[in-house]
Amino acid sequence: MYFEGTHELAFPCPPTSTVLREYNDYFATPYPLPKLDDIAAPGRSALARRALDLALTPEPGATTSAGMIAGVAEEHPDLAFDFAMAHLAAVDQRVDASSRSRYYATLAARSADPAMIDKLKAYAAANLEETSRRDTDTAAAGIRDRIRVRGQVLPAIDAWLARRAT
Numbered sequence: 001m002y003f004e005g006t007h008e009l010a011f012p013c014p015p016t017s018t019v020l021r022e023y024n025d026y027f028a029t030p031y032p033l034p035k036l037d038d039i040a041a042p043g044r045s046a047l048a049r050r051a052l053d054l055a056l057t058p059e060p061g062a063t064t065s066a067g068m069i070a071g072v073a074e075e076h077p078d079l080a081f082d083f084a085m086a087h088l089a090a091v092d093q094r095v096d097a098s099s100r101s102r103y104y105a106t107l108a109a110r111s112a113d114p115a116m117i118d119k120l121k122a123y124a125a126a127n128l129e130e131t132s133r134r135d136t137d138t139a140a141a142g143i144r145d146r147i148r149v150r151g152q153v154l155p156a157i158d159a160w161l162a163r164r165a166t
Contacts, residue, residue, distance in 0.1 A: 045079065048072045052083045056090050065094045070106065077110040085123060101128050105135035112146045 054060060055068040069091065073080035084091045084107055095103045104123055108116050117140045124136040 045076055048076045048079060052080065055094075056087060062094045066091070066103065069094075070103070073107040074110065077108055078113050078116060081108040081111070081116065081119065085119070088127075101132045102135045105139040108136075109139040109142055111143050112150060113143075114147060116140075116143055 051068050051072055055065040060068060069080055069084060072083075081104070084104060092100060101124075104127075105120065108120050120136045120140045120143075124133045128136065
């Protein structure tokens with residue numbers, strides 16, 4: 001049986017955590033079918049965009065909404081971070097105030113786009129006290145390192161492998 005909601009996406013599981021909890025308790029095994037927080041898989045950027053839009057509706061619930069945005073960020077960090085910044089007030093309502101600095105930094109952390117570093121700095125400058133910027137600084141440092149590795153180290157590894165293959 002499929003449940004279809006206002007989000008126009010059909011899922012084998014209704015978007016309520018109680019159903020999943022009951023399933024897991026009854027069968028003592030994780031729910032085996034796709035769930036709302038699993039729809040941001042690689043190569044599915046259109047579906048990821050729809051998941052982000054759905055995350056701001058009342059349907060998934062506040063905790064699931066924040067998790068859905070974070071799930072999109074695992075494969076589409078730039079998309080998720082830009083979405084969160086464009087809807088900052090709405091996302092803030094779904095994220096505990098004490099973890100917001102970490103949450104937004106985590107959304108951006110997997111990016112490899114140099115522009116994300118400036119976006120993180122702008123978010124931190126506008127929204128965080130100087131003493132609360134550790135997570136955004138760490139995410140920016142990770143992005144810088146990822147860019148360096150992709151630009152310098154990976155080509156060297158590829159060249160080394162190519163020499164060994166002949």
